[in-house]
Amino acid sequence: MPPSPKTPPQEILSICKKYFIIGCFFLPWLWVVNVVYMWPLIKREDIGTQIKKYLYLSIFGAILWLIILTTWLSIFVTNRIEWGQFADSISVAIPKGV
């Protein structure tokens, strides 16, 4: 669902930029939203090529975060038992019978 065609291109560009900047605060989900939202606008000429830059950066960052998250989560889940005390302290809830 791209922005309305009536929105001035400068505004669209600024929104994209702001999404990107806010997403730098550990917010990869915002980057994903940014990309999904603005992707069809790449083809519009009046916005320019800058939007491409931001969108590519966003998606690259989002993928990076995804890799980091999955890595951490898999490590945690598999090694939770071995880590013992430390793992218990950062777990939200400890499953019974482990």
Added chain:
Amino acid sequence: MTSQESSVDPEQGVFVNSVCANCGGPAQYLCEACGQTGPRYCSETCQSDHWEKGHASVCASVPSGTESEEHDNERNSRALKRSSSKVYSRGNVAQLINLKQRRSTLTSNTSTTLINAPNSNDPSPAIDPVQADEFRFYMQQVYRIIKPVVLCIVLSVLWVKLSQAPSYFIGSSGPGTSGATGSSSDSSPISASIYTAAILIGQIIVATVVIVFLFKYGFTKILVGFFMFVVLFPLGFMSYILISNIISSLSIPLDYITLIFALWNFSAVGLVSVFWKGPLLLQQAYLTVMSSLMAFSLTGLSSWTTWILLGLLAIWDLIAVLCPFGPLRILVESSKENQREIPALLYSVNAVWLMAAPKLSNQIQPTISSTSLQTHTDSSPSSFISSVNSVSTKTSAATTPSGEDIPLSENLSHNIYNRNIEVGVHNNTEVNNSSNSLHTNGNISENNELSDDEEEDERNGLKLGLGDFVFYSVLVAQAATFDWITTIACIVAVLTVEYS
């Protein structure tokens, strides 16, 4: 020659029709329903004649071949006018032709078209195309309104059921027990429940008064901040409660780092999409989820407390809106006299992009949350609010032609009616203030200022108060803590109320 002279030209593969099907003379018109493959006519008279002579049984607009009633010229010309400005039928229209079909055939015609003019008596009633169009439109709108409410209810039930799954966890679920063991305090006397509910209502009242006060004296920034806090709270804290509940009941090993990260993401994007520009779908989704979260957290109260609370809320709504000293009435009046809009958390079905309102277009939206309005049985305050809405949306000069395609949603000049409901769990000493926005049933605010041409657009700009969502979701969620039969029965009852 009375039969239609149409032949397929083998070389071109096209019907060659240029003679009147009735009299054989040069023909300029054709039967609209049949389109290019239908008979041609030179005049209405011939069309009527041909209709009687046998076209009635083969015409594409009559599926069963039965005759249809005569209808007013006026109705038909009006109906036609709506669909296309090219055709104005002055003759009697035999059947009721589907508007869409009419449109599609019209655009492909090279010659002007005539609607079938049946003089014959057609007994089958069929619906007037204008009415059919209206029906379709209203069904669409109803669907659009019902969908998020139903979704919210379903989500609330989902949360409740998930958190009630048998739990094998060991400890560490301080805030989580409230949801999972909601039924444990059923045995408490009613007086205690009344007491709890009264406390909650008291907090709501206090919050309402504060909000109205802030709005009236123009502390907009504080209001904005307050609103943000109010939205952040359910998104953040209640999600945390919910997720820790689910984790406990489903025995998912998860660490705090990931959880906090996920919550942070979820809440921040929710804030952005609700309070600033963002995709409409996302905003709708967040509002729905937020309402369901609030409803879920209220299941932490005992059953009696919840029912009493709901009743008291309804009564409070009545008082607040109708009585002269009610805060909501003051809110509405002060908004009118100051010509300021009441910002609010509204669920927009279609976003309205306000272009020509310079002072509004760059503002950050959500602002005030006034407390909710009356109950669904009382409709006069709703019109009150609608009129306020129309005042506040007066400055919007343009709506986009196709409401559905506008994703950018700014919560400009929406009326939010938020309530503050305290989540007072017996074991919890913390006071959580979350606001629900309550609105009456189907409180639709339409922009009455637009002209007829934009009627379609304005109708698309429906806004729902979140109160409906929360109210019903609370009901259903509370019912869901018992068993499935109660849940389903409650859902059916709520939906019936909604549809009627």
